[in-house]
Amino acid sequence: MLFACLGISMVSCNNMLDVDPQDALDTEKVYSSVSNFEKGVLGSYSLYSPEYSVLIGSIMADECRLNPRNNGVNGFGNLLNRWEYTSEDDILLKAWKNYYADIYSINLLLENAGKVPVRNEQERSKKKSLVAELYGLRAMIHFELHRNFGASDADGNEALTIPYITDTDVNKKPGKISLSKFYEYIWLDLERTKDIDETVDFRMNKNAVTALEARVALYQKNYIVALAKSTQIINQFPLSDLSQYENIWKDKSPSEVIFRLKRSNDNKLRPNTLWEDYAAGRKFFQPSYKLMNSYTDSDIRLSNFNFNKDENTEEEFINKYPGNDFSDKVNDVKVFRVSEMYLIRAEANFFLNRKDAALQDIHELRKHRISNSAELNTIDLNTILNERYLELSYEGHRYYDLKRLKLPVKRLEKDLAAEGDQKDLNSNDKAYILPVPLKETIVNPNLK
Template sequence: MKFRNYIVSAGLGLALAATSCKKVLDVTPEYALDGSQIFTSLTDYEYSLTGTYSLLRQIGYYGNGATVTGAWSALPDMMADDLVQTNEDFGNFGRLTNYTFTPTDNSLSTAWTAAYSVITQANITLRGIDQYQSANAQKVNRIKGQALALRAMVHFDLLRYWGSDFERNSTGLGVPYVTEVNAFAKPARLSVKETYDRVFADLTTAETLLANVDISINSASSKANIDLNAVRALLARVYLYSKNYGQAEAYATQVITAIPLATAANFANIWKDGSQAEVIFALVYSNVSEGNPNTNVHTASLNRNGYRPTVNFTNLFADKTADVRYSAFVASRSTGSGAAIITDPASTITRKIVNKYIGKGTSADNVVNWKVLRTGEMYLIRAEARAMQQGKEVMALADLNSLRAARISNYTAVNLSGQALMDAILTERRKELFAEGHRWFDLKRTTRTITRTDNTGAFAGLQSALASTSKVWMFPVPQGEIDANPNIRNQQSAGW
């Protein structure tokens, strides 16, 4: 196949120009910087949508590089309290994990740029597609619905780092919401409320469109695209953050009904890509050159353990043998090339690694799909949402016990209420979603302090606590964006 360059613009002042999908798209003609040319067939739009998904794998978004880590894969756990930097790490991410980064930090600008490049590609996919609606309504629905969902998901991901808070009607600073292809646009930051308004508008429109499509988007063996279930899962997630608990519960319920939890016997296979059980949406990785998520945590082929599970995290598992998650998530491994990866919780090897992303099957190359959405999260969303609603504690407890029963052999149901129930749900969330890119955001949205008591070795000087009032929770807008975009110049995050 002959690949053609796709020259697009970012729509923000920071150099988000020249996003390229050379490896994915075969479109003619080449597109000029001003984006004046429009696709001439729905096949072109299909290719563009594929390019949008491909950009999620780039370094800075989910993908890892030598000096930049995946902002929405490894980083949220590296910056929190479930992973700790070791003396095997090269120190490239210490500014982030020790909270000493500044607006000029390359990791921040790369994440910002990566996110808006996905958004730009989604907007290219959306531009002009309605001209085909009358003749090919269901096909247009399928393409347009996915592009809208991707645009909403990425803007929400930006809000998770750069938003001042997560209150639904907050007038605090959100993020620029880009909906057009314009190389010279310099949008200002919206408020948190306005950002939510547009995220929900895109997702609810996507939900309507994806309910009426021409062909199935995913299959039983592949969950590589956003379908109706994935949109509803995203809505459940965003509604939980915005504290609309009734809607979070309703959408999580729809997904749980459609996609049940994996059996305990099959759970470990999810992380080896041997099973699609309870996977709702996963980003596909197929080779080592794609910047696979979490290589900066444990590089399996080199046996380099940059960030290990904290003792505080591993101690959350009261019975490491009975809980199928422990051996799926954590392993023991001696130093040295070719050392065996031991999943037996009884191992006396004290060097612990993240086992979740070692590789497909028996491979140890970190080439494994990134699970963006799965049913385990939906149970925890519904449990938390129910616990926060009057008269629904019993149902919340049932969700907690159901999830635990699916993960822990011979589990005995507990009877909790009030704050004890909420604490248990949040602890279960920490265990279930370990190293899946949630911990930092969960701490931020519940305004909790980070406390680190497991800072040993060469990096014992890591900051041991982070107050809920710290400016660090709201990332600074990259300095390059501030310099290039006059409309955002006076909207730098507080304290930066």
């Protein structure tokens, strides 16, 4: 069996896939109509938790420092943060299981989509869109698995990454595949999204696919495509101005958000719960001094949300997800924002030796974030990566940005959890690349 997670029930938002995956092939109700098939597709969203990448991308990097009370056997993410984890780490296993379980659900729907009857041209078009949506989701989730468990993209086309699963045969034991083969699969799935819906909210739509294509192309170092795809989005979505920006994070405005996933109190894992245990009143992580000190006083990202102090403990806390009008502990997941597209285009232009264009995009972003922003005179890769650090903090990018370029993680001494902790994580260090969970490699040694 490929997945140690196959015993987990696949619960959709309407319980239509609430069956053991090995028995799911006998479930026919979801394929009885286009309407029911759409409910099955919605179930794939309810299963998917990109919050794992948000968490890992932050705590493995230099965005967080460990709260002193988040330690010992009851610690949450503390071993990942201190680079002392093993392949038995619980968070890594949960991320692997969640992503591959959702891929199984998607593949099950795709394999049986042909059974879904259509009564008219409208239903035919809807069914095509739903199938395209599933291909887009499958590509996105595989890419998250690659970002977490694959080799650095700087290692070249023959470096190994996770298997790309396109069927529901649980008896297969696939091994890792080359990066070139992985990207071949992912682009094939992305090409199959041409019939996807243009505008549907909280789900993969045409703009979400284009944003994903821009991100994938950047990692692949396909800068011409990254430039073209990011520009398509930039031409449609304006950056939020200083007065609008705070409302993005309070879910009051969808401004500059390309694709988001709905969250409620029913979601145990959501952006708000990654940094603090609300029930116990215990913070897991606080903002790193390195990140706090990187903002200027006139930067809206600092003054509005990142580093407030708890009135009871006087501890700084991560407040990028402050809640909405109905709950101070619930926020949607912002999967793609147009600011990322500006940063993708800037990096693509930089590597295409169009440095003036790269500088222009960085200036445009800074103008929408910093009052009376001073213009930069020159640009280099560090400038672009620093802007990504400031703009995309706690959104699941920093560790993956450094990893894809094979750059070290560098922390300040005062951000370390304990005296003597490792301050820098270099690309040749054992902890630099996350391992496939041990439970998976025991079942399938081909994943080693």
